[in-house]
Amino acid sequence: MAKAVALIAASALCVLALASLAQCHNEVFTVEGKVYCDTCRVLFETKVSEYIAGADVKLQCRSREDDSVTVTMTGKTNKDGYYRLSVSGDHENEICEVTAVSSPNPDCNETVPEIRTARVALSDNSGILSTVRYCNPIGFVKKESLSSCIEVLDDMGFVPQV
């Protein structure tokens, strides 16, 4: 009797394990992040950075082996400067990146490679349990930096360069 129960339990576990294996390949990742305007032209976020609504972003994955494009997807930021994209499938042997493509703000539409893209891991084997993947902020650089930036950067511990 005990044996029979153990057997049933073992086979139930097996079925569960198989089911979760199969699920891996139907995975849907939610990729989220923000697009900001670097109002200090320093290539990182400060407390006076602004968030850009209606910016176009693109997510692209490329194969590590032959560099072929496996996923291309576009999105737009909401009023708070957030974008969210759903990507299905596991992309373990690929390099996935989100790029800030264009900004509707004519005063803040300059692209620079340093803050234009962010990498994102879209695989179960990346050590992240959640299927929601947060990207580093990406953005554009403002034409002229705000006058308050000197103080802001000073507060952050940056020594002004003369």
Ligand SMILES: *[C@@H]1O[C@H](CO)[C@@H](O)[C@H](O)[C@H]1NC(C)=O
């Ligand atoms: C930024 O916006 C200005 C004004 O609309 C436009 O002339 C310029 O071409 C834009 N620059 C980029 C890089 O899109």
